[in-house]
Amino acid sequence: MDQFHLFPPQASTSAQEVDHLYFTLILISLFFITVVFLPILYFCIKYRRGSAADRSNPLNGSNLIEVGWTTLPTLMGLALFGWGAVDYFRIERKPANALQVQVVGKQWMWKVQHAEGKQEINELHIPVDRTIALTLTSQDVIHSFFVPAFRVKQDVVPGKYTSEWFKPTRPGEYHIFCSQYCGTQHAKMIGRVVVMQPEAYARWLQTGEQTESIVRSGERLFYDRGCSGCHSPNSKFHAPLLQGLYRKPVPLADGTMVTADDQYLRDSILQPAKQISAGYDNIMPSFSGHLTEEEIMQLIAYVKSIGREESPDQGKP
């Protein structure tokens, strides 16, 4: 019982937004509690059995009153919905220029890899005042990456990429919880976010054994696992070239279009038959089971890096 708090620390930009709505909701609740509990209390005292209160001409209903107390809460609800929805939309949209961090959840730990290649487990070191974007996936069951101090939470679903972003505003250490029940040691799937001053963060990146960047690892895999054998200009197989592909629309064999986002790239590696690019044959083998989630993320980071030279955050070793 060392630190007693009624509210969690407010350590990100969205924390403020969420708290504003939260406090407004508390005020609205207090309002409704007042308009319900005070009359109940008053009536209970005044009209208790045997009291001398005037009970003549009681009202047994009034459509005007009913319409009133139906409409008012409805309007209030719609306003609250709008407020919550606007904030939610901001929380759910991926930021374009952010520090990318890859997170893989598994029973029962968080495996984190920074763009620079540095890996950590159950810890996330990040600089203050920078937008951080997490790409999350799970190796087994559904987890949920929850940082109360940032007021953000996102389920981490096997088989797909979800994303979560935040912009920390205060250096310090905060809890990471897994909030989606994931099995026996669910309660132990916890960690900490360490928000650091930019200089401290830069120093931290240099500590420990030096690793290659995520893009570099991906590039190595691209050649080692034979991807380059087909996906290169001078290959004897007819396979799509990946340069400049990321975030571009791709026409598919069945006439539809998809955007080449992370999920598309992932599916193309693991379930190549699902979406065949127009003009190509269904010849690519599935790499399902042959790559770890981390390796897939590295490969995608590489494909992204050759797809978006203009982005300053990507591909910097």
Next chain:
Amino acid sequence: MNARVATEIDIRTEGEFARESYLSEHTVRSWLLTTDHKRIGILYLFTILIFFAIASVAAAMMRIELLHPTGGLMTSETYNKLFTIHGTLMVWFFLIPSIPAVLGNFVLPMMIGARDVAFPKLNLTSWYLFVFGGAFATWSLIRGGVDTGWTFYTPYSTTYANSHVISMAAGVFIAGFSTIITGMNFIVTTHKMRAPGLTWFRLPLFVWSLYATSLIMVLATPVLAMTLGLISLERIWGVGIFDPNLGGDPILFQHMFWFYSHPAVYIMILPGMGVVSELIPCFSRKPIFGYPWVGCASMAIAILGFLVWGHHMFVSSQSVYAGMIFSVLSFLVAVPSGVKVFNWTATLHKGSIHFTTPMLYALGFIGLFVIGGLTGLFLAALSVDVHVHDTYFIIAHFHYIMVGGMVTGFMGGLHYWWPKITGRLYPEIWGKLAALTTFLGFNLTFFPLFILGYLGQPRRYHVYPPEFQIFHVLSTAGASILGVGYVMPLIYFIWSAKHGRAAGPNPWRATGLEWQTSSPPPKHNFKETPVVTGKPYDYSAEKDVDLDLANL
């Protein structure tokens, strides 16, 4: 309700009551083969109490474990099994059958002046299915328990869980059919068997709420059955419809599960609202304010309740736009609940309020339900839900609705109809004491959890950061008081069933048809089918009656 009953029932002697009462036969056979809705209600009462007891013990053990941040009393596996037992048994084997199958079965046919439900044999079948399902659930506990949580989320439940998921799912599956049969029976009974003159807008509001509940039971439960069936087959064969490695989709499970389970929480509150709508007018000696609005609000809740399930999935990777649709509908479903609360409050105005035990429970219901309902708005608001989803805030919210609402409503209803069920009065002073204890204990147990949830404490954690401890300690303290509040009625009810004062046909001087027959009622409820000529809750003739409860 103004009902003329041809036979003078009040002049019969005690002995005559006993002879023709539905309780007069005593053989085991007469109970196990009964098709009398009143006896089936009592069979249900005993059965759900057993499950309530098991699930409560699980809750108590969890609360003790949570006294200390590092636990230490049990392994994480045991804890996970305990919250699964608590959740599954409380939801499917206590809350869902509580008011509908016990009180509903007992009073619904009497309230509409019928001799029985439309399908008495099916009614008995539903109880046997319930027991059979309960046996499966218990069997999975004896063999070592289930650790998936009551939500059975995939792919944990289908691929990774190392426990007896299938027998538990089978138990819930079977119990689901008992729910469907009950719902079907109530709908047909309400449509086809009302006494002459008893039009829809003369029905007691409890009947309205049971009708709305039955609608949910009938339309939602089959989807749960199919979902659980798919989970079980998935566990056996691993075809992969919920397994992303095989092309399946775990989110599809969540849609199917919540399509049932969100409406199901209205199964767990609507009947409670119905009971309160009976109690408030009776003990204010005044017709309910805005009768048609309260009745239609039940239907609105039942229908809108089907359109909001996605608010359990705001952070599940569901589409943002779908999230918005579900959010706005969730705000709308709060409105009819609010309308009910306002009407109950307005009913008190210029009433003559008797603070009997049922009335204390009814007032407690309003208080706790208002808090539970308002915190529901926090969860409907998208951005706030992202933060509080899967934390203790949710735990606190739904316990305010389900325990503060439904269990309080159940206790209120049980006290109210106890004289009708047994023909005896319970000791009023003890009743009031228990009601107050429950109310205080409940708030102490669950209010701190709102704060704890906003601080970020995730649910289903048996160990937690030390700064959360104070709230857990408060909660455990409250739970022990709450426990006392539930044990007291158990004792005095049992005592009063034998030694309580004879109640007479209508101790509350209430207007419902169920009070127009003797207590306990005769086998076929009424000597002669009553004819209804007026509006419900017409207390004008009995406005100044003094129920003289101090002597009871």
Next chain:
Amino acid sequence: MEATASLNERTEPTQSLVARQFDDLEQQRGAAELGMWIFLATEVLFFGGLFLAYTVFRSLYPRDFAAASHHTIVLIGGMNTAILLFSSTLMALAVRAAELRNQTTLIRLLLATAFFGIVFMVLKGIEYYKDWTDHLVPVLNFDWHSPNPGPAQIFFWLYFAMTGLHAIHITVGIFVMLTLALMARTGKFTTGNYTPIEIAGLYWHFVDIVWIFLFPLLYLAGHR
């Protein structure tokens, strides 16, 4: 509802057919009919879970579903549709025969309905056997010549789940028809209370309707 009659006041000859909780035959029949329709609504949602899964996966994997559907046997599926539609017609006539208190016709039509149900099941069995020899049964012997067999396996899983659940309903229906035919020999349904025949008919028609949707969704999805 002008039901004021008390228990002992019943005098009409049909009273022995009325259960104690009802006032008259009319009320009893109305209750049974409504109850059956509500039961059918629950059936719609019970099957609905599978239809939802089918819709979602078909929208996720349209190509795989079309390819997989190509391996179903349309001839059997289509013949079975015709058989069920025809047996439904016979069932409707059976209800009419009961209404007209025509005992012999009723028994014949019930038996004919059951007979076509059995034919349906036999054809279904042949089809399942063919599916087995073609290695289309998920888990047990599924063999799909594609690097990514998951979606096709899901299709066949749903195919077996949906047709299997439907077949269970047909089987129940056959037993119901046979039982009713047996009971009809005592003249039970031709003395005025033909409600059991009527609600059994509703059941049989419902099972028919389910198949009406299964046929295009499972068999015709890939045959262009």
Next chain:
Amino acid sequence: METTTHPPKTYWKTCGALMLLLALTWTIGYADLGLFNLILALVIAITKALLVALFFMHIKSSSRLLRLAATVGVIWLLIMLSLTLSDYFTRGWVPLNH
């Protein structure tokens, strides 16, 4: 409750219409009409189901209550399908936050 006897002619006509529709849907199944394959197949299936419900199950001459009971399950199925699909079809619509 109605107790009118339905003439067998209605039943045989319905049966004929059903068989015709079956032949139609079967034929269309082999033509390549793109998305219209699915749409037509469903339209025909719904028509057939309606015929069975209206004439064999006597919904045409039933009380309002029974008609309501007959439609409510279908309406609820449509609720389940449409709201679930509203999730699946709108995923990935969210633009980047610049």
